[in-house]
Amino acid sequence: MSDCVQIRLERLANIRQQMQIHEIDALIIPSADPHMSEYLPLYWQGRAWLSGFTGSVGTLVLMQDFAGLWTDSRYWVQAPVQLDGTGIQLQKMGQGNPTFGQFLAQRLSNGARVAIDGAVLSVAQFDDLKKVFGEKDIRLTTKIDLLKTVWTQRPSLPTKTIYPHPSAFIDISAKDKLTQVRQAMGELGADAHLISSLDDIAWLTNLRGADVPFNPVFLAHLLITANEATLFVHGDKLNDEAKTSLTNAGIVVAEYDAVAEHLGGILGSLLIDPAKVAVATLKNLADDIRVVHAVNPSTILKAVKTDKELEHIREAMRQDGAALCEFFSEFERCVSTGKMLNEVDINTMLNDARSRQPNHVSASFDTIAGFRANGAIVHYQAQSETCATLQGDGLLLIDSGAQYYNGTTDITRMASVGHVSDEQKQDVTYVLKAHIALATATYPVGIPSAHLDTLARNQLWQQGLDYGHGTGHGVGYFLNVHEGPQVISVHAPTTKERTMQYGMITSNEPGLYREGSWGIRLENLVATVPARQTEFGEFACFETLTLCPFDTRLILPDLLTDQEKYWLNNYHQKVHDQLIDRVDGDAKSWLIERTRPI
Secondary structure, three states: OOHHHHHHHHHHHHHHHHHHHOOOOEEEEOOOOOOOOOOOOHHHOHHHHHHOOOOOOOEEEEOOOOEEEEEOHHHOOHHHHHHOOOOOEEEEOOOOOOOHHHHHHHHOOOOOEEEOOHHHOEHHHHHHHHHHHHOOOOEEEOOOOOHHHHOOOOOOOOOOOEEEOOHHHOOOOHHHHHHHHHHHHHHHOOOEEEEOOHHHHHHHHOEEOOOEOOEOOOOOEEEEEOOOEEEEOOHHHEOHHHHHHHHHHOEEEEOHHHHHHHHOOOOOEEEEOOOOOEOHHHOOOOOOOEEEEOOOHHHHHHHOOOHHHHHHHHHHHHHHHHHHHHHHHHHHHHHHHOOOOEHHHHHHHHHHHHHOOOOEEEEOOOOEEEEHHHHHOOOOOOOOOOOOEOOOOEEEEEEEOEEEOOEEOOEEEEEEEOOOOHHHHHHHHHHHHHHHHHHOOEEEOOOEHHHHHHHHHHHHHOOOOOOOOOOEEEOOOOOOOOEEEEEEOOOOOOOOOOEOOOOOEEEEOOEEEEOOOEEEEOEEEEEEEEEEEEOOEEEEEEEEOOOOOOOHHHOOHHHOOHHHHHHHHHHHHHHHHHHHHHOOHHHHHHHHHHOOOO
């Protein structure tokens, strides 16, 4: 038994002992913080600390005689490896399987006691669990944090500096954004509005931070009323420029931990997004407060980029494209000369190339560089001790991105080492066909984003193929690489908020994964722009923003239609024209060669 597994087993035994002491029949440990973030500061990574599973989505459920981890298809290959030896069983979300709430309702006896820390439980999840547990009178307690009793060396909360987003890249002032939100509050009949989601707060205040790896956000809550706005944040993290910016916007500062107590004095009606506010944050609300449930108005407002923001983002894409030319030319030179590389080297090379570009801040997520079978692990993360060496024959999947002051990028490309088989090229080509099908779509403005998914997926369905993840996610503007409300996925709800609007930036990333062999994903970012208006309505289309060639050596042209070849050649011409004056030497030669028409 490895030392890591032994440590996990000891931690699980310790927390089960605490469960007995507190008379807890089942403990739920989600992947969440008080802001319902996707990516978490170390302080709230309790599920990973206990289980060893490091995926961004997953819920750990512990009983005395059972331990299970619920996660989605992106992690069905990764999770069993990381959970091996711990006794924690992978529970596959979806496919008709019970949720962890349904599982507990079936497994537990009447009157059983289930605990989950209310600081990491959203109002929406609380309501769902209460409904599932109600039929068996299972008691749900949210006031116990058992992790505190066993996690003796828990990391501290982050203390990174908070600073203004440079004014050169701001189109709407924080003051004007607050006016927009207050107007939406009035339409919803809300006297006050609490925002806990970090990307919404960063967008509204025009401030940025580094409390969450790769996401330029900071820990805070924001309370807005008709005449006041209060930012609950550790004040010593604000630099002088940030303090001045808040003052100019009419935002006062209170301590981060004071939000729950402050909410106790709110009167009238309070607007919250139930999926993005924690139960514990609302613990002091007066009984007569009317709570209005709706998606944060700022979530919808920030998804729609202004014309000036789109221009900044297009420039960021050109910068990123130039960096990628430098990276791929160096990568291919290393491969051709026999220089030994591994998957971790890919991340280093990409970061080095991007860091030389203007306005670069950081990566936008941990680079996914998966060679051969590792490419079939959708959110694979290479580690220096165990990563694959790039030698022999095989496909390399590279999913990477960067944060620039003028935009956020996210791109996936396929590269090859040695010989690539016709079967692999066929798979790459089918994924490219799916990508082109979505890239060339015309659709009504306001269509539910989920409805677009089948346009891409149908290209694979026709071959009896499919992939488990969605086809597209929203992307922020120097903010989180994963943002809503739009999600292009057959599994996404078709709510009125999840619709396609002008100015939205979304990923286009169909894939195909053969477990144990290889994985393929081809991703560009696209903007929703006007297409045409007829007597039947207003129609939109996608403008492809990402600028980087697809490796045509990995596709089978005979499988492409004339229209698909036309799109590919036009795209490569655009990439060439946009980047040719930004690169030189080997990078320029590489760009010219990789953008030749087929």
